[in-house]
Every structure is written in C-alpha cells, then in structure tokens.
Amino acid sequence: IRTEYQCSTCEQRITVLFDEFTVLKIPIVNSKKNVLFENCLKEYIKPQLFENNIRDCSNCKCERSTIEIKTIYYPPEYLILAVDRFNLDTMEKNYTNVEPCLQLDFTPFFVRSNDISNPT
Numbered sequence: 361i362r363t364e365y366q367c368s369t370c371e372q373r374i375t376v377l378f379d380e381f382t383v384l385k386i387p388i389v390n391s392k393k394n395v396l397f398e399n400c401l402k403e404y405i406k407p408q409l410f411e412n413n414i415r416d417c418s419n420c421k422c423e424r425s426t427i428e429i430k431t432i433y434y435p436p437e438y439l440i441l442a443v444d445r446f447n448l449d450t451m452e453k454n455y456t457n458v459e460p461c462l463q464l465d466f467t468p469f470f471v472r473s474n475d476i477s478n479p480t
Contacts, residue, residue: 362433362471365426368409372419374426378433383440394457398464400443405430405469431471 361384365375386400407429417424445454 362431364429364431365413365415366429367415367417367420368425368427370417370419370424371427372417374415374417380436382436382438383442385442385444387444388454388456388458391456394459396459397441397443397461400458401441401464401469432466432469433471435466435470 361379361381363377363379364373365377366373384401384404386397386404389395389399389403407427409425409427411425413426413428414423415426416422443458446452447454
C-alpha cells in the first residue's frame with residue numbers, strides 16, 4: 361500500500377510511505393441494506409482528512425492537518441480481502457450483507473503513473 365499525506369490547505373505532498381501487504385481489511389460502507397464489495401473497497405481507498413495528524417508543510421511554512429490518500433503501489437501475488445465487520449469502539453458486529461464481486465477491477469485503486477514520477 362502506498363500512503364501519501366498531503367497538506368489539507370495547499371495539497372502539497374508531505375510524506376509518502378510504502379507498506380507490504382497480503383491482507384486488506386476492508387470496512388463496510390454505512391448502509392442499512394446490501395452493499396457491493398467494490399463500494400467497500402472504494403471507501404477504504406478514498407482520501408481521508410485527519411485533523412489530529414499535524415505535520416509541517418514546507419509550502420505553507422507551518423503545521424497543518426493532513427489528508428491521507430491510499431493506493432495500491434504493487435499488488436502481492438496473492439491478495440486476501442477481509443471484510444471488517446467489528447466496531448472496536450462499540451464492540452458491535454455489522455450484519456450488513458456484502459455482495460461479492462466475481463471479477464473485481466483493481467485498476468482505479470492502483471497508483472497513477474504521474475504519482476510515481478513526482479515522489480517526495
């Protein structure tokens with residue numbers, strides 16, 4: 361997984377981290393009815409604002425909250441996709457029906473070539 365942190369104000373890239381993985385623990389999209397697994401994966405990958413993750417921005421010249429952007433940099437040979445059904449804060453299980461995808465297109469989740477050519 362490639363995790364990029366950007367300044368929430370100017371969107372300047374602050375840090376890029378790489379983690380090897382074979383298992384992705386995918387959260388269930390908040391829904392009262394059936395959800396597609398692909399939508400859960402999109403929720404996992406979508407950019408998230410972290411107000412409490414403060415980092416120095418060289419462009420703004422001060423500390424800023426960050427935006428976390430996850431992409432798949434290099435997929436493993438074997439990938440295990442696990443649905444995360446448990447909320448550790450409330451200790452409750454999410455019983456939402458998750459419909460599997462027999463053919464899942466991972467292309468939207470991979471790193472774009474322009475992201476590779478502009479590393480920090």
